[in-house]
Amino acid sequence: MEKNYYVCTGCGLLCDDIEVESEKNIVNKVYTACRVGVAHMKETRDEAGFRVDNTPVDEVTAINEAVSILKNAKNPLIFGLGNSTDETQKLAIELAKKINATLDDTSSFCLGPLSEALIQDKLKTCTLDDVRNKADVIIYWGTDPSDSHPRLLSKHSYFPRGSEKQRGWEEERTEIAIDVRKSHTAKICGNYFFQIPPKGDAEFIDALIAGLSGKLPKTSYNYPPKKLLELANILKGAKFGVIFVGRGLIYSIEDLEPLFKLMKVLNEKANFHLIPMVSSCNIVGFNEKLFAETGYVNSVKFEDGTVKHGPEYSIVESLKAKTVDAALIIGTDPFSILPHSIVKNLLEIPVISIDHCETLTSKHSKVYINTTISGVESGGSATRMDGVKVSFEPVFETNHPSEEVILKKIMEAL
Amino acid sequence: MELYQMLPKTNCKKCGKTSCMAFAVALMARELTPEDCPPLKEEPKYKESYEKISEIFKPSEEATETGLIVHEDLCFGCGNCVVACPPNVANDPYGVGSGNAPRNANKLVLTVEDGIVRAQNLGECRRFGKNKILCNGCIVTCPVEAIEFV
Amino acid sequence: MDFGSFLTTPEIKIKIITYRDIFQDKAMRENRFGEEYKNLSAVIKLDPADLKQLNVKKGDTVILKNSFGRVVVRAEESGYETPHRGIAYMPKSPWSNMLVSDETGGTGVPKFKDISVTITSAKGEKVTELSI
Numbered sequence: 001m002e003k004n005y006y007v008c009t010g011c012g013l014l015c016d017d018i019e020v021e022s023e024k025n026i027v028n029k030v031y032t033a034c035r036v037g038v039a040h041m042k043e044t045r046d047e048a049g050f051r052v053d054n055t056p057v058d059e060v061t062a063i064n065e066a067v068s069i070l071k072n073a074k075n076p077l078i079f080g081l082g083n084s085t086d087e088t089q090k091l092a093i094e095l096a097k098k099i100n101a102t103l104d105d106t107s108s109f110c111l112g113p114l115s116e117a118l119i120q121d122k123l124k125t126c127t128l129d130d131v132r133n134k135a136d137v138i139i140y141w142g143t144d145p146s147d148s149h150p151r152l153l154s155k156h157s158y159f160p161r162g163s164e165k166q167r168g169w170e171e172e173r174t175e176i177a178i179d180v181r182k183s184h185t186a187k188i189c190g191n192y193f194f195q196i197p198p199k200g201d202a203e204f205i206d207a208l209i210a211g212l213s214g215k216l217p218k219t220s221y222n223y224p225p226k227k228l229l230e231l232a233n234i235l236k237g238a239k240f241g242v243i244f245v246g247r248g249l250i251y252s253i254e255d256l257e258p259l260f261k262l263m264k265v266l267n268e269k270a271n272f273h274l275i276p277m278v279s280s281c282n283i284v285g286f287n288e289k290l291f292a293e294t295g296y297v298n299s300v301k302f303e304d305g306t307v308k309h310g311p312e313y314s315i316v317e318s319l320k321a322k323t324v325d326a327a328l329i330i331g332t333d334p335f336s337i338l339p340h341s342i343v344k345n346l347l348e349i350p351v352i353s354i355d356h357c358e359t360l361t362s363k364h365s366k367v368y369i370n371t372t373i374s375g376v377e378s379g380g381s382a383t384r385m386d387g388v389k390v391s392f393e394p395v396f397e398t399n400h401p402s403e404e405v406i407l408k409k410i411m412e413a414l
Numbered sequence: 415m416e417l418y419q420m421l422p423k424t425n426c427k428k429c430g431k432t433s434c435m436a437f438a439v440a441l442m443a444r445e446l447t448p449e450d451c452p453p454l455k456e457e458p459k460y461k462e463s464y465e466k467i468s469e470i471f472k473p474s475e476e477a478t479e480t481g482l483i484v485h486e487d488l489c490f491g492c493g494n495c496v497v498a499c500p501p502n503v504a505n506d507p508y509g510v511g512s513g514n515a516p517r518n519a520n521k522l523v524l525t526v527e528d529g530i531v532r533a534q535n536l537g538e539c540r541r542f543g544k545n546k547i548l549c550n551g552c553i554v555t556c557p558v559e560a561i562e563f564v
Numbered sequence: 565m566d567f568g569s570f571l572t573t574p575e576i577k578i579k580i581i582t583y584r585d586i587f588q589d590k591a592m593r594e595n596r597f598g599e600e601y602k603n604l605s606a607v608i609k610l611d612p613a614d615l616k617q618l619n620v621k622k623g624d625t626v627i628l629k630n631s632f633g634r635v636v637v638r639a640e641e642s643g644y645e646t647p648h649r650g651i652a653y654m655p656k657s658p659w660s661n662m663l664v665s666d667e668t669g670g671t672g673v674p675k676f677k678d679i680s681v682t683i684t685s686a687k688g689e690k691v692t693e694l695s696i
Binding site: 036108180183195198248251299311314343357359 | 579581583584585586587589590591593594596597632633644645646648651653657658661662663664665666668670671672673674675676677678694695696
Binding site: 003017018029030031032033034035036037039132146147150151153154155156158159160161162168169184185187188 | 489490491492493494496497498503507511512513514515516519525526527528529530555557558
């Protein structure tokens with residue numbers, strides 16, 4: 001029987017095996033997707049909406065107001081795009097070039113440096129299918145996939161059988177969790193859970209490197225050397241090791257040096273790869289496109305054909321220094337995800353919010369345009385957290401415009 | 415048995431069984447429900463016991479002959495149990511056995527529907543039947559102990 | 565014993581670590597302005613000994629304060645076996661973001677996992693509403 005599979009764009013996993021039952025533009029039942037995926041695909045939809053200054057208007061008025069804001073801005077900011085399709089992202093980059101904007105996405109304060117290192121081939125990576133087929137030792141470092149990417153363990157990393165791993169998780173795979181608290185994932189890893197104190201990651205890495213080289217592993221917090229040596233031995237024996245890195249590790253180290261050192265030693269003794277736990281469905285796509293275009297993955301400013309780059313062009317520093325005078329926010333909610341101490345400056349400039357639902361940001365925007373949920377109401381393609389491209393079709397079409405359509409109209413009017 | 419202690423123990427036979435002990439066994443085997451005991455349901459002195467027994471055998475929890483209960487409000491829909499379940503893997507090696515959606519959901523013991531795991535076909539579960547074993551695939555793989563066997 | 569516990573309203577210094585919670589994420593996607601999202605987000609999970617020192621029962625509200633903001637959230641027991649006095653856990657949410665410092669050292673990365681607050685009983689004050 002031919003099955004119609006849809007793609008869930010709820011998180012960085014982009015699960016492409018979701019069956020959906022729908023009727024008259026309402027999703028009734030979702031099979032196989034996790035709790036978050038189901039909530040994402042079943043999000044209730046109001047009528048298509050456009051607002052200017054909190055008053056409902058029609059599409060043309062909203063677009064014209066947005067265009068006027070962008071035209072009058074000396075240094076506009078375009079931010080978001082982590083949940084947007086490849087087509088939307090391409091348009092946004094073109095738009096940023098056209099209006100000499102600052103362009104940034106959430107990776108500038110999340111896993112950006114790691115994604116950059118992987119795109120530049122400075123660190124070894126692999127696909128999630130490789131993990132399923134070959135991985136025997138897997139580490140979850142500073143991340144809790146059971147809560148953020150619920151199907152990671154069941155679809156790719158621990159439980160499924162793969163072409164070279166046919167005998168099952170009990171016999172052939174070892175899962176290790178390194179974290180500051182006993183998360184849900186750590187519980188599944190059982191005895192292979194290594195609890196370290198907050199900010200203790202850099203020292204743990206040094207101690208692990210010592211252990212891997214046969215030296216006594218020492219940390220200032222007296223982590224039991226015996227346990228560290230046990231871990232080192234497991235890693236040494238890995239035929240295809242994978243480390244899933246989350247923000248817990250990235251925020252704890254000053255820069256990526258400790259990770260580079262660790263991966264170098266691990267690859268001298270064994271065979272290890274790294275995958276970042278990217279949270280949204282197409283952040284990797286944005287990083288790759290911007291890199292291809294400019295040589296940088298985020299935080300850029302376009303100026304009359306040239307590109308400038310640096311942390312000063314990230315959304316956080318731009319808001320702190322108040323260098324931007326208008327903002328086009330696409331598919332994200334800075335008022336929820338950024339510290340209030342920084343994002344409150346966004347209240348002082350006109351904001352255009354393009355999103356599929358009301359958010360804290362849309363409620364405080366001058367212009368709000370309600371768009372489609374990709375994968376449910378509009379199609380396109382996106383890049384999974386491991387760099388694999390996934391295309392998707394909509395389940396049904398509604399009268400909501402897609403982000404792509406809105407950006408096209410804004411660009412035409414400029 | 416704890417369950418027997420909560421019954422009237424009068425052997426009135428109104429449920430169709432010869433004794434309250436037989437009724438307790440029938441309750442556990444899902445042949446009868448707490449409502450099948452008229453004194454338990456109707457008499458005020460057994461109200462507390464009736465409520466307790468009804469809690470244990472809540473039909474919406476789909477507790478079954480193998481004693482499998484899913485705590486739906488705890489379930490993540492992560493699919494760990496679906497992919498780890500031995501009969502699931504045996505019946506659908508390239509579907510759920512490889513981590514994907516089921517090729518044919520009707521043959522499976524555990525599936526995920528609307529983000530919550532559902533148990534069915536319990537005849538296939540390894541804990542059921544003549545050659546039953548204490549399989550715990552779905553228990554140890556769950557991050558929140560949403561599946562348990564009573 | 566720190567001086568804080570001798571005050572009539574004991575207050576302690578706490579470091580907060582944020583984490584992801586699947587049900588909070590689900591509630592956000594269903595209705596981010598609703599009660600369920602608030603109940604799952606405006607929560608802080610403490611070591612039972614810290615709760616005792618604050619004279620707070622689980623389910624009571626507490627005030628979290630530092631130079632960047634002040635929020636009222638519900639206090640719960642963390643349920644972790646290893647004691648962790650002086651460290652508490654909050655789901656990452658607009659509530660936790662009220663307390664994050666604006667110090668970035670010019671890097672563009674706020675100190676999301678390095679939040680220091682003082683915590684006291686809110687004496688019945690209600691949980692802060694979701695707003696800017």
